[in-house]
Amino acid sequence: GENVEQHPSTLSVQEGDSAVIKCTYSDSASNYFPWYKQELGKRPQLIIDIRSNVGEKKDQRIAVTLNKTAKHFSLHITETQPEDSAVYFCAAFDSGGGADGLTFGKGTHLIIQP
Amino acid sequence: DSGVTQTPKHLITATGQRVTLRCSPRSGDLSVYWYQQSLDQGLQFLIQYYNGEERAKGNILERFSAQQFPDLHSELNLSSLELGDSALYFCASSGGGRAYEQYFGPGTRLTVT
Numbered sequence: 140g141e142n143v144e145q146h147p148s149t150l151s152v153q154e155g156d157s158a159v160i161k162c163t164y165s166d167s168a169s170n171y172f173p174w175y176k177q178e179l180g181k182r183p184q185l186i187i188d189i190r191s192n193v194g195e196k197k198d199q200r201i202a203v204t205l206n207k208t209a210k211h212f213s214l215h216i217t218e219t220q221p222e223d224s225a226v227y228f229c230a231a232f233d234s235g236g237g238a239d240g241l242t243f244g245k246g247t248h249l250i251i252q253p
Numbered sequence: 254d255s256g257v258t259q260t261p262k263h264l265i266t267a268t269g270q271r272v273t274l275r276c277s278p279r280s281g282d283l284s285v286y287w288y289q290q291s292l293d294q295g296l297q298f299l300i301q302y303y304n305g306e307e308r309a310k311g312n313i314l315e316r317f318s319a320q321q322f323p324d325l326h327s328e329l330n331l332s333s334l335e336l337g338d339s340a341l342y343f344c345a346s347s348g349g350g351r352a353y354e355q356y357f358g359p360g361t362r363l364t365v366t
Contacts, residue, residue, distance in 0.1 A: 171353045182357040239309045240286050240298025
């Protein structure tokens with residue numbers, strides 16, 4: 140089955156700086172890669188996603204890049220703000236495999252220092 | 254608000270008991286996924302239903318089962334509960350215009366004492 144590794148487990152950055160979170164996956168059949176943000180005690184919230192036919196996608200201060208050859212994808216947050224503090228999860232999904240659930244990384248606790 | 258609802262919000266029960274968690278997907282979504290979130294295991298996929306039929310199983314214990322009803326709401330049944338079953342249980346739904354995207358409900362926090 141799929142295995143997703145996520146690094147770092149904790150990331151502390153100064154407000155206004157950029158943050159980068161990296162994930163690798165093992166199953167080359169995976170073709171959909173969402174990122175979720177989870178605040179303490181709340182539900183995971185989908186913030187951005189990318190499909191395997193695209194190398195990069197941006198949405199305001201958030202961008203995701205995908206390298207299919209190396210099987211890794213990254214989340215980039217620019218101009219970080221205090222409200223960006225949360226746990227971020229990457230995930231991988233094979234939509235062509237019949238059906239299955241998301242395989243998640245272990246999460247990155249992002250701390251924005253004022 | 255994702256449009257996915259879950260009840261109850263909190264559940265406290267004793268070892269050996271059985272509980273039922275309920276999930277209503279977003280309007281128009283046909284797929285319901287169940288996930289378990291714990292500190293040691295992270296977020297793990299349990300089971301998926303699509304339009305009333307089981308589609309995929311993940312790391313779901315034999316003591317756990319689920320079903321999806323004709324109105325598309327789903328229930329996750331957990332029996333012979335153990336202390337280690339204490340976790341957050343989320344359901345997610347997908348299957349609207351962009352079928353890949355999964356939207357999570359607020360979760361049910363289960364505490365087994």
